[in-house]
Amino acid sequence: LLLQLRNPSSPPCIGSWIPWFGAAFQFGKAPLEFIEQARNKHGPVFTIFALGKRFTFVTEEEGTEAFFKSEDLNFEQAVQQAVKNAVSVPAEAFYQNHGILYSMMKGKMSPSNLHMFSGTLCKELHEHMALLGTEGTGDLNDLVRHVMYPAVVNTLFGKGICPTSPSEIKEFEEHFQKYDEDFEYASQMPECFLRNWSKSKKWLLKLFEKVVLDAERTNPSETASKTLLQHLLDSLQGKHLAPNYGLLMLWAAQANAVPVAFWTLAFILANPAIYTKVMEDLASVFGKAGKDKLEVSEEDLKKIPFIKWCTLEAIRLRSPGAITKKVINPIKIKNFTIPAGDMLMLSPYWLHRNPKYFPDPEIFKPDRWKEANLEKNAFLDSFVAFGGGKHQCPGRWFAIMEIQLFVVLFLYKYEFVLLDAVPKESPLHLVGTQQPMAPLQLSLSEVDVKWKDYSFLFWLP
Numbered sequence: 110l111l112l113q114l115r116n117p118s119s120p121p122c123i124g125s126w127i128p129w130f131g132a133a134f135q136f137g138k139a140p141l142e143f144i145e146q147a148r149n150k151h152g153p154v155f156t157i158f159a160l161g162k163r164f165t166f167v168t169e170e171e172g173t174e175a176f177f178k179s180e181d182l183n184f185e186q187a188v189q190q191a192v193k194n195a196v197s198v199p200a201e202a203f204y205q206n207h208g209i210l211y212s213m214m215k216g217k218m219s220p221s222n223l224h225m226f227s228g229t230l231c232k233e234l235h236e237h238m239a240l241l242g243t244e245g246t247g248d249l250n251d252l253v254r255h256v257m258y259p260a261v262v263n264t265l266f267g268k269g270i271c272p273t274s275p276s277e278i279k280e281f282e283e284h285f286q287k288y289d290e291d292f293e294y295a296s297q298m299p300e301c302f303l304r305n306w307s308k309s310k311k312w313l314l315k316l317f318e319k320v321v322l323d324a325e326r327t328n329p330s331e332t333a334s335k336t337l338l339q340h341l342l343d344s345l346q347g348k349h350l351a352p353n354y355g356l357l358m359l360w361a362a363q364a365n366a367v368p369v370a371f372w373t374l375a376f377i378l379a380n381p382a383i384y385t386k387v388m389e390d391l392a393s394v395f396g397k398a399g400k401d402k403l404e405v406s407e408e409d410l411k412k413i414p415f416i417k418w419c420t421l422e423a424i425r426l427r428s429p430g431a432i433t434k435k436v437i438n439p440i441k442i443k444n445f446t447i448p449a450g451d452m453l454m455l456s457p458y459w460l461h462r463n464p465k466y467f468p469d470p471e472i473f474k475p476d477r478w479k480e481a482n483l484e485k486n487a488f489l490d491s492f493v494a495f496g497g498g499k500h501q502c503p504g505r506w507f508a509i510m511e512i513q514l515f516v517v518l519f520l521y522k523y524e525f526v527l528l529d530a531v532p533k534e535s536p537l538h539l540v541g542t543q544q545p546m547a548p549l550q551l552s553l554s555e556v557d558v559k560w561k562d563y564s565f566l567f568w569l570p
């Protein structure tokens with residue numbers, strides 16, 4: 110009945126007048142799947158009424174164009190409340206700082222500055238991989254986290270600034286994982302509903318008071334020697350918010366990149382032909398696998414484009430469930446008028462499954478990236494994992510580089526046997542890239558150079 114009575118110019122609205130029941134409840138349970146079902150049933154533009162808010166989804170090209178370009182939509186207003194809930198930055202300070210901090214991060218992590226990170230990152234990755242030992246069995250996701258997390262934190266925040274050593278990391282990791290796990294829900298609702306999350310947030314903010322003091326104390330005067338955190342401290346208006354912004358930056362740097370590194374490795378290892386191609390490329394640039402302490406520069410990575418394609422293809426398949434803008438003036442999309450106040454939502458995850466742009470969309474096909482003009486830093490058409498327009502993810506080039514570097518060093522150093530099938534992605538979260546639903550056990554051992562030549566034979570059809 111509701112659908113029949115609606116104003117024909119507004120999108121179909123799915124929901125009930127009591128938030129949390131009916132469709133809104135289903136939406137909360139598995140939002141990713143819900144979006145696709147709603148699209149099939151109601152068409153490319155539809156509104157979900159949940160948590161007392163209207164979320165309008167646009168799932169086709171016309172909507173995408175408007176989403177990234179329209180002046181009637183606003184990014185800052187869409188995320189301000191979430192930032193307030195997540196790290197307690199008040200609205201006024203958020204609006205005052207956002208533009209300055211965004212430009213700073215975009216500049217520091219631009220393609221031409223990546224070489225400033227790659228040396229340190231390579232060294233750090235080696236150091237933390239060495240702690241894994243020469244062989245063992247475990248879950249790939251844990252393994253990736255144990256290496257990537259401390260290596261990237263030491264690179265962006267400075268060594269010894271955040272806890273990363275084996276003795277101090279455990280408690281930190283527990284809190285950070287809890288914080289990350291419920292970040293999405295916590296950014297949408299009052300903290301009192303999430304007691305454990307709130308405890309971890311307080312613990313992390315307290316820790317960051319010390320982190321920023323240490324970073325401030327060791328802040329060098331010359332620009333080239335500063336860490337990303339120190340640049341953030343220099344740019345920030347309202348120094349008392351430094352711990353809050355430090356934590357936000359840590360979350361942004363880890364939350365998406367770590368799961369994508371997992372998926373990139375999982376997809377490569379589960380596809381014998383792709384694994385073989387990667388290993389041949391590595392051998393042609395660096396010589397036979399197994400030599401320890403391979404030094405890989407950002408220039409070297411350019412010689413192995415196939416690994417960049419694998420990374421981008423994993424990002425395509427596991428891209429954020431949704432990104433958001435707030436409608437500030439009514440906007441027309443297709444035949445619908447979306448009212449001011451709505452949250453406009455676009456799903457990179459589902460857009461990346463449109464066969465018109467990505468034939469065989471569910472298949473991991475790194476070769477499709479041959480068509481992208483990556484030398485000019487352009488992605489494939491309709492690839493929006495990092496957003497688009499003027500608010501695109503400022504860390505995207507760093508993210509792609511760190512994952513490539515990790516994959517290179519890891520595959521070069523170890524041989525693997527997968528003990529499980531690649532798990533499915535969890536449909537539970539809307540914000541950010543997907544987590545695996547189940548563990549992926551594998552056993553690994555350092556490559557024995559003698560054997561490496563022959564190991565290719567096992568993969569051949």
Ligand code: HEM
Pocket residue numbers: 184211214358361362363365366369424428429432433494495496497500501502503504505507508509542
């Ligand atoms: C594969 C990994 C990553 C993915 C898929 C990703 C994706 C995104 C997306 C979709 C947005 C929001 C864009 C929008 O809503 O229009 C975003 C924002 C952001 N990302 Fe990333 N990101 C990744 C890695 C990183 C890394 C490694 C960093 C930092 C080192 C980072 C820092 C940020 C920051 C600071 C913002 C907020 C920008 C703003 O406030 O305007 N991201 N990212």
